[in-house]
Amino acid sequence: MKSDVQLHWDYFLLLEKDLIAIADTIELSEKNYTTYGPRILQLILSTGSELDVALQSFAKAIAPSSSAATCKRPNMADYKKVIASHSIDQFTTAKVRFLRSEISIVPWAPLAGNPNESLSWWDSYNQVKHHRAEHYESANLKVALFLIAALFVTDAYLSEARSDPYTGSTQIIDWEGATHMYMPQLETYYAAK
Template identity: 35%
Template sequence: MNELDESYWHYFLMLESDFNATIRFVDLAEKNDSTFSIELSRQIICSCTEFETVAKKLCGLIAPTKPAGNISQYKEIILSKYPDLPRVPVYIDRYKRIIFPFSAWGANGERLEWWDAYQHVKHHRHQNFEEANVKNTLSALSALLILELYLYGTVYPTCDKRKIGTMLLRAPGMSEVLYCQPDEDLPGLLMKRP
């Protein structure tokens, strides 16, 4: 069996923490999606670089003999195992938002807007700085969360290694971020259950 350390998950949590700190200054309302900054430039580059690392690891588990060196190859391999990926949502409960970071890979098999933004910012920041915006950074971080969950779920198919504890983002199979699990109470405080 393949073993997987927690470094991938801890790195995701660090990136999410950075993004969460950013939204203290730029609210996550949709009207701010086009807001861009040097900090968001750093975050989209870091999130997408980690996305590549996790995608390669996941592809190696799914199809060890197939090449996985670019986004087209990641797409082909990952969708061969997880064809419903384009329909997987990420919830931002606090802001009542839902992101589908892989929706473009659905029926039409289009390009991922946030991935293209990352490539543009990485290679031609001086011309494409405005693509380092809230929407693209949030989508990249959301895509990374989904791949992390698939990675850990592939290596550990039982629930004993299920990932929880995010500050902002939630995907199917994760509990809501701001709420207690229904079977736990604070010591000395008995909550009424519905």
């Protein structure tokens, strides 16, 4: 049976394929950040939903007694508390780059100064999810890229928190340089490698 880490990673790779299909028709460029349409909307809704589930899995791995892990319906405020308490430096410095473009994103950076800071890409996702007609233009390429970058970071740190390496390589998403900081509780795990 697959672990939750592998299940999340496999789904991430499917979402990345959706992004690749979009990138075949829309250049991944900051100039196109405001581009929107049904395929981008679909990617945003799928990625946002998966991010919610992945964050809950991360919370269960790193802070099993937290409200993010024990609540029936945790929210981003619950997840941000876990990130702030257990992995703020890792999340807020993780820079993701999109190959075939010049785009590098640090999706969780707003939390560095204030863990309660709003995440505009998450707010846009929720607006589109709950009020699609009024916020359809908010379902744009920028939001999609920030969501998928945030999911990439979350899945990577979930893998580390569980000491369960995932299998399967990304095609257009990767860490930017040496910005991937290991989680402190895993220093002995990485020192042994």
